[in-house]
Amino acid sequence: METFIANLLNGLSWGMLLFLISVGLTTVFGVLGVLNFAHGSFFMLGAYLCMQIMHVVPSFWIGILVGPMLVALLGVIVERLLLRRVYGRDITFQLLLTFAILLVLDDAVRLVWGPGYHVVEAPALLAGTVPLFFHSYPVYRLFLVAAGPVIGGALWSFFHFTRWGRVVRAAAADREMAAGVGIRVPALFTAVFALGTWLAAIGGALAAPHQSLAPSMGERIIIESFIVVVVGGMGSFPGAFAGALLLGLLESFGTVFAGRAQMALPFILLALVLLVRPRGFFGREG
Secondary structure, eight states: OHHHHHHHHHHHHHHHHHHHHHHHHHHHHHHHOOOOTTHHHHHHHHHHHHHHHHHHSOOHHHHHHHHHHHHHHHHHHHHHHTGGGGTTSOHHHHHHHHHHHHHHHHHHHHHHHOSSOBOOOOOGGGOSEEEETTEEEEHHHHHHHHHHHHHHHHHHHHHHHSHHHHHHHHHHHOHHHHHHTTOOHHHHHHHHHHHHHHHHHHHHHHHTTTSOBOTTHHHHHHHHHHHHHHHHOTTOHHHHHHHHHHHHHHHHHHHHHTGGGGGGHHHHHHHHHHHHOTTOSSOOOO
C-alpha cells in the first residue's frame, strides 16, 4: 500500500508541474492560435533565473516571484518583435520561428550558466520528509501536489469571473468581433502571451528543487506538454488538467510496471488518443 501511495503522489506532483506548463501552452494556442515550441525554453529560464536570484538573495520565495516575472517580460518582447509578424500566416512559419527561439535560448543558457547540471535546494520550510505509512515522503513534492490546483483554480476563476478573463475568452472565440466592439486585440495578445510565458516559468521555478537543472530540460518538457495538450484537447483548460494528471500517473506507475518501456508510454497514449478521438478528450469539433 505504501508503494502505491508513493507512486500516486509522485504522479500527482509531476502531473501538477505538467499542468502549469501545459495550461500556458494551451492558453496561448486557444487565444493567439500559435503553437509555441519555445514554451519549453521559458520553463527552463524560469528554473535558471530562480536559481540565479537565490544566489543573490538567498530566498526561494523571492526567486519564484521575481524569476517568472522576468521571463514574462521576455515573453512580451518576443511577442511584439517576432510573433506578431507570423499571425495569420501558415502554421509552418510559427513552428519554425518558435523552434528557432528555443534553440537561441538554449544556447544562451549554455553560455551564461554552462552546460553542466545545477541543483537547487528546497526552502527550509519545505525541506525534509514526513512519515508515510512505513516510509517517509518529501515535503516539497506534497507542496507541488497542492500548488498545481491552487494556481489552476486561481487561473480558472480569472477567466470565468473577472472582466478581463471574459475579454480574453471573447477574443479567443472571435477576434474580429472582439476588435469590432473596441477590444485592443494586439495588446490583449501580448498580455495573453506574457501570461502563458509566466505559467511556463513558474512551472520551471517550482521544478527547480524537484529536478536537476540542465540546458536540455526544456526540450523534454515541451514534448510532454504537447502530448498533454493533444490528449486533453487543443485550447481546453480542463483538458490540460486531465491530460497532465493522466500523463503524470502513467509515467509514475509505468516505472514500476513497465520498466524501460515506460519511456514509450506517453507516445503510445498519444497514438491511441489520435486514433480514437483525434480532437482529444475535451477538444471541440473543428
